[in-house]
Amino acid sequence: MNILETKGLTKSFGGVTANSNLDICIKKGSVTGLIGPNGSGKTTFINVVSGVYPATSGKVIFDGKDITSLDKYKIARAGIARTFQTIRLFERLSVLETVLVARHASYGASIWDAVLSTSRLRAANAREEARAKELLEIVGLGKQHYDVLGNSLPYGYRRSLEIARALALEPSLLLLDEPAAGMNREEFNFLQEIIQNVKQQGITILLVEHTMELVEAVVDHCVVLNYGQKLTEGPFCDCESDPRVIEAYLGKEEAEC
Amino acid sequence: MQRRKIGFLIIALLIVLYPLVVSDSYKVYIMNRSLIHAIIAMGLVTQVGFAGQISLGHAAFYGIGAYTSSLTVLKLGFPIGLGFLAAILLCVLCSVFLSVPSFKLSGFFLSLTTIAFGHIVWVIIVNWQSLTNGALGVFGIPSLSLFGTRFNNTHYFYLLVVTIGLLYFFIRRITNSFIGRAFMAMRDDELAAECSGINTRYFKLLAFGISAGFAGLAGAFYAHLSGFISPESFRFAESTKFVGMAVTGGLRHLLGGIVGAPIVTFLPEMFRFPGWETYYMMAATFVILMIVVFMPDGLAPLLEKGFNKIFGERSTGKGGSSE
Amino acid sequence: MLQMVLQNSISGMAMGLLYGVIGIGVCLFWQTTGLINFAHISSAMLGAYFFYTFYVMWKLPMVISFILAIGLVALYGVFILRGVIYKQIMGRKGGRLEFIVATMMLNIFLLNLVVVLWGGVPYPFPNIFGSPMNPLRIGGIVVQYHSVWVLVFTGALVIGLNFFFKRTLTGKALRATAQNKDTASLMGIGVEKMTALSFALSTGITAIAGILLAPIYFVSVELGGGIIGIKGFASAVIGGLTNPFGALVGGLLIGLAENFSVFYISSSYRDVITFVLLVFFLIARPQGLFKKM
Numbered sequence: 001m002n003i004l005e006t007k008g009l010t011k012s013f014g015g016v017t018a019n020s021n022l023d024i025c026i027k028k029g030s031v032t033g034l035i036g037p038n039g040s041g042k043t044t045f046i047n048v049v050s051g052v053y054p055a056t057s058g059k060v061i062f063d064g065k066d067i068t069s070l071d072k073y074k075i076a077r078a079g080i081a082r083t084f085q086t087i088r089l090f091e092r093l094s095v096l097e098t099v100l101v102a103r104h105a106s107y108g109a110s111i112w113d114a115v116l117s118t119s120r121l122r123a124a125n126a127r128e129e130a131r132a133k134e135l136l137e138i139v140g141l142g143k144q145h146y147d148v149l150g151n152s153l154p155y156g157y158r159r160s161l162e163i164a165r166a167l168a169l170e171p172s173l174l175l176l177d178e179p180a181a182g183m184n185r186e187e188f189n190f191l192q193e194i195i196q197n198v199k200q201q202g203i204t205i206l207l208v209e210h211t212m213e214l215v216e217a218v219v220d221h222c223v224v225l226n227y228g229q230k231l232t233e234g235p236f237c238d239c240e241s242d243p244r245v246i247e248a249y250l251g252k253e254e255a256e257c
Numbered sequence: 258m259q260r261r262k263i264g265f266l267i268i269a270l271l272i273v274l275y276p277l278v279v280s281d282s283y284k285v286y287i288m289n290r291s292l293i294h295a296i297i298a299m300g301l302v303t304q305v306g307f308a309g310q311i312s313l314g315h316a317a318f319y320g321i322g323a324y325t326s327s328l329t330v331l332k333l334g335f336p337i338g339l340g341f342l343a344a345i346l347l348c349v350l351c352s353v354f355l356s357v358p359s360f361k362l363s364g365f366f367l368s369l370t371t372i373a374f375g376h377i378v379w380v381i382i383v384n385w386q387s388l389t390n391g392a393l394g395v396f397g398i399p400s401l402s403l404f405g406t407r408f409n410n411t412h413y414f415y416l417l418v419v420t421i422g423l424l425y426f427f428i429r430r431i432t433n434s435f436i437g438r439a440f441m442a443m444r445d446d447e448l449a450a451e452c453s454g455i456n457t458r459y460f461k462l463l464a465f466g467i468s469a470g471f472a473g474l475a476g477a478f479y480a481h482l483s484g485f486i487s488p489e490s491f492r493f494a495e496s497t498k499f500v501g502m503a504v505t506g507g508l509r510h511l512l513g514g515i516v517g518a519p520i521v522t523f524l525p526e527m528f529r530f531p532g533w534e535t536y537y538m539m540a541a542t543f544v545i546l547m548i549v550v551f552m553p554d555g556l557a558p559l560l561e562k563g564f565n566k567i568f569g570e571r572s573t574g575k576g577g578s579s580e
Numbered sequence: 581m582l583q584m585v586l587q588n589s590i591s592g593m594a595m596g597l598l599y600g601v602i603g604i605g606v607c608l609f610w611q612t613t614g615l616i617n618f619a620h621i622s623s624a625m626l627g628a629y630f631f632y633t634f635y636v637m638w639k640l641p642m643v644i645s646f647i648l649a650i651g652l653v654a655l656y657g658v659f660i661l662r663g664v665i666y667k668q669i670m671g672r673k674g675g676r677l678e679f680i681v682a683t684m685m686l687n688i689f690l691l692n693l694v695v696v697l698w699g700g701v702p703y704p705f706p707n708i709f710g711s712p713m714n715p716l717r718i719g720g721i722v723v724q725y726h727s728v729w730v731l732v733f734t735g736a737l738v739i740g741l742n743f744f745f746k747r748t749l750t751g752k753a754l755r756a757t758a759q760n761k762d763t764a765s766l767m768g769i770g771v772e773k774m775t776a777l778s779f780a781l782s783t784g785i786t787a788i789a790g791i792l793l794a795p796i797y798f799v800s801v802e803l804g805g806g807i808i809g810i811k812g813f814a815s816a817v818i819g820g821l822t823n824p825f826g827a828l829v830g831g832l833l834i835g836l837a838e839n840f841s842v843f844y845i846s847s848s849y850r851d852v853i854t855f856v857l858l859v860f861f862l863i864a865r866p867q868g869l870f871k872k873m
Contacts, residue, residue, distance in 0.1 A: 050452055072451040082452055090445035092509075093438070100435065101442040102453035107435050111463070114434035115427055121434065128435075169454055311677055313684075358863055364676045365616045366862050369817065372810055373855035384848045494805070497684045504681045539692040546685040550668050553678055 003028040003173055003204045004049070004080075009058035011041075011048050018044040020228040021058070026173070031195065031205045033215040033236065036225035037248055042208040043085055045225070046175045049206075050082045051075040063172065077105050081166035082175035085208075087158050089150035095161055096146040099132040102168035106131075132168060139164040139194055156187030163194060173204045180211040192217055212240075224248070264568030272418055276411040285410040289482055291522035292417040293475045296424060298502040298514030300471030303428050305500070306508035307437060308464035309444025310359050311368045314375030315499050318348045318469045320382055320491030322476025324389055327398040327486060337401055341477045348473025349466045351378075356465035360458050363447070375496050383488045394487025398480050413482050420478075421515060424471065429511050431467075440464060472499075505548050507555025516557040521545060583720050588839045594727035595796075596835020597734045598789050602812030603819060603827030604737070605786035610821050611758035612778040615679050617661065619687040620786060621809025626690070627653045627787025628705075628794040628803055629698055636706055650787045657783030658776050661686070666779070691805050702800030709795055726795050733792060737785065738825065754778060758822075759872075786812075807851055814858040820868025829869060833857065 004026040011019040018041045026032045034042050047053045049060055051072040060068045067075055076082075081102075090098055106128060113121040136145070139160035145153065150161050159179055166174055176195075180188055188211075195218045199205060209215050215222070215236060222239040224231040226248040232239060239245055276285045297315055304310050325347045326340035335343065358370040382389050389395065401408040401416070408416070431437055442450040443457050451457055480486050498521065506517025524544060528537035548556065602624060609617050630652050634645035665686060669678050710725025717723070744751040757764040757774040765771045789812075790803055797803050811834055818833060819826025834854050841853045861868065 052448065052452070071456075072448075073454050073456045076452050076454040084449070088446050088449040090442050090449065092445055093441055097438055097441075101438055101450065101455065104435055104439055105454050109435070111431065111436055114436050115430045117430060124435075165453055305677065309677075311680065313680075358859070362862060362866070365680065366817075366866065368680055369810070369813055370859050370862055373859050376807065376810075376855055377852055380849065380852050493807070494688075497688065500681060501685055501688070504685075508677075508681075535696055539689070539696045542685070542689040542692045546682070546689045549678075549682050549685045550665055553669075553672070 001028050002026060003063060004206070005061040006045075006049070007059040007061065009045075009048060009060060010056045011044050011053055012056050018228050019048060022225075022228075022230055024223055024230065024233075026204060026206055027221065028172075028204055029199075029202055030220045031199055031207060031218050033219035033222045034206060034208045034225065035210075035212075035215060035222060035239070036231070040225040040248075041228035042225055043177055044228075046082060046177050046206070046208060049075075050080055050175060076102075076169055076171075079169070079172040080175065081169040081171035081173070083159070083162045083166055083177055083179060085177045085181070087162055089158060089161060089165075091149075091151060093150060094147050095136065095141060095150050095153065096129070096132055098150045098161060099135055099164050099168045100128060102165045103128040103132060106170075132164075135164045135167050136161075138167065138197060140190060156183055156190065159183070159187070159191065160194065163198075167198065167203075171203060173206065174198060175206045175208075177208050178210060179207070180209055180214045188214070216240075260569045264564060273415075276414045282410050285414055286482075287522065288519070289410055289413045289417055290479070291519045292414070292421060293478045293482070294499060294502055294522065295421060295515050295518035296417075296475040296478070297468075297472045297499045298506065298518045299421070299424055299428060300468030300514070301499055301503040302506075302508060302511065302513045303432065303440075303471075304464040304468035305503065306510075306513065307432050307444065308440040308460060309363075309447075310356075310461055310464050311364070311500075312355070312371045312465070312468065313368050313493075313496050313500060314355065314371035314373075314378075315468070315472050316491045316493065316495035317375040317378035318351065318472035319476040319479070319495065319499075320378060320488070321348050321351055322473030323480040323486045323491070324382065324395070324476075325473070326477035327395050327480040328388065330399060330481075331395065331397070337399065337481060340481075341474065344473040344477040345470045346473075348469040348476075352465040352469030353462065355469070356461050359461045359465065372493065372496075375493055379488060379491055379493070382491065389488075392488055394485060394489075395480075396485050398484050398486065400484060401481050413478075417478065420474075425511065425515065428467070432511060436460075436463070501545060501549070505545055505555055507557035510555060510557040510561070512557040512561070513555055516560060517555065520556065584843070587721050588843050589836060590721065590723055590727060592836040592839030593832060594724070594730045594835070595838065596815075596832040597730050597828065598793055598831070599808070599811045599815045599834050600819075600828035600831025601734060601737065601789040601792070602786055602808065603815030603831050604741070604824040605782040605789070606812055606816035607819065607821055607824040607827050608778050608785065609782040610816070611824075612754070612775050613666070615666075615676060616813065617782070618680055618683040618809075619661070619690065620683075620782075621806075621812060622687050622690040622804040623653050623657065623783040623786035624790025624793060624808070625694060625801065625804030626656065627790035628799045629694060630787075631791045632703055632705070632794070632799045633698075635708075636703070642708060646791065649791065650784045653787035653790075654780040654784035657779040661783065662776055662779040687804065691801050694801055694804065698799075700801065702798035702802070705794040705799055707795075709792075712795070726792075730792055733788060734828070737788070738828070741824065750777070807854075810858075811854050814854050814861075817858060818861045818868055820870040820872075822872040823868070823870040826868060826870030 002025045006022050006024045009019055009022040010017065022045065034045065036042055044053065048055050051070055055068055059066055062078060062080060067078060090101065107124045109121045109124050141157060141160055141164065150158065153161060180191055183191060192214060195205065207215065207219060219236050222236045223233040224239050224245050231244055231248060232242050279285055297319060301312065301315060304312060322344035326344040329335040329343045330337055330340040355371060355374050359367050362370060383392055439455050439460050442453065442455055443460050447457055502517035502521045503514050505521055506515065507513035525537050525541040528540040602621065606616065606620060609615065627649050630649035631645050634640045634648050635642055665682050669682060709729040712724060715722045715724045745755055753769045754774050754777060756767065757769055757771055761771050793803060793808065814834055815831035816827045818830030834857060837853045837857060838850055842850050
């Protein structure tokens, strides 16, 4: 069963078409890799699915519901969480607070609960903090990190924190936009562990990544984009050896030289 | 812990004694004015400092509050309490107009629309003569009274201190809760907040609504305290003054407004040495400029640190000392 | 009827061009810093006061007074606005909000400084741009000599700036810096110097507008505290913020709208039209009328 389907999804900026007529299906429970050379429209795809950019035409169907024109926060609450290519944390929030932001909808309390500090709010605070700590545990952040500012963490931990914040939405689909970029070996290995761990909890993952090692290690299915169009899809080993894919990548390298 | 209690007690005592020690009723009146401004500055701390939505048009809400309360009381015969309520409600309603542009704009562009809003409201106040009596203003606004006693400046002082205490309690509870966290997330990174399930429109409405309500309440207080209002008190310059107060006190500190308003109000007085009659305003504005440029966190964190040094640290968590 | 329309157009255009010149300053500032200076209009006030001091009080020749006044304001732009406030705030990675508040406070301080140095009483400006009592009459239409001077100065400014940006190396470097600081720096352009230059240009050009506004507003704090500054921002926003000449069109639009609204509606709503235009453009067309230069 597919958790996400896009039908003829197109996104253009002025005259430039970043995503053209994409039909992409993502199977529930899978880890799908979205690969392709620079500028092939991978990040745009994530941005359109998560509602950051409105689609020019086409549809995004999530869990059988059309979410194409929903607000970002509604998409997030419906169960699509994401991370960003360049890490976006909250400048002045601590690690624990950062994760709690994404727990907002689960509080089930109103502004009056906050003003009157009702027992409902206190119960929610305790419950959500416990859950946030669990999630931080999963991504490898411990007690000693709770109260430091998110941005003061080392690079790898900041990525982890972003993933924890995304997981705090209790998503059924997690969009990871180049999570391994700029990581050292140790951080890389740990990221791989996190992804496996998340997958085991039954969360579907869409992974945009340039590091083929990571893609090869975690991905069940691969979709290759080139110039905003779907070039091919299938198991990673098939894609990797597909002459069109090689040409797309090599063509890019030639252009770079 | 015990030492902190003594510290709070001393501050409370100083506040209670202030109007009794300062026998000059005019000084107490000026202090009351500054406390009224503190209410607005507190609202701005919430809206600008915590929620990140700038407003340079708060004099408009101040004016709407002042006119609503005095006109409902004078023309419709409302009891003053109801006038206050009407002032707050109308301001919260009007804040919706101002927050709608914030759905689309931020930073400079939002600040320009808030300036525009402030100016348009001002022009309406000046020109809607049948209602507001135009540039001449509204006279004879009745003062608050309780059990037949008309409030004098000292009564107003205590009432304002209690009101500010309650409002402080209100915004402290909000900013320390999950709602305050949503405000701050929206302020720091709107996109990331939305992708984390935060409905930023709702929180912008809420932030604008809270601070507009505060400004409306302040306006009502001002009208009944001074007995006379005219459009002059609600110009653009006032809006910048309110923001200046919030920033001087500390835009991201809960006590910022409460600290900033009296300082900005009384700073010129401190420079009124003999022979400095021409320079005192310039000197005061220079000091405020220097605070804004070189001390971006404002004075409240400094005072808090000083308090903690003398009376000991609080054992848990963060947050300011309360008045 | 036609005569009234023409009359209103001409008076509106003169005022509008001045708003536009202020707007050019706003654009030049925005291009390199990505910020709006809320003390922008105080440059106009300072320019008018300096010129008045040199020309009327010290009786220096007009051209020298003019150059000295503009030069002094540009120096203020480079050393105080950039050297102290901009550097201090950007140095600690302060936000836009801090810059807004700091420049607002700077504006209030400058207003008080001017009151201390020159007194709060407005000075009448000498009739160097022609006496308003004795205007040019073309057909039945009254054209103030002042309006002609505004046109001359604005024209010279446009030609000068265009030459500077398109033909000189420094001007091209400034444009490159405005587009992308990192790339410009890689190409060997001194970004620091270019930022300083844009501060000087922004404040200096606004000072010219101030001197030209003085015959209308007198040499008074009204120049730096009123809403003329907001009209400059509005011109720039309508013009698109990244195109200095777009600001002139924005200014013209405001000037004309203002004059016709006074004529057809009421003078009490004169300033409201600016704000309505501003809000309309901010919401409906935030990118303004013109593309990047």
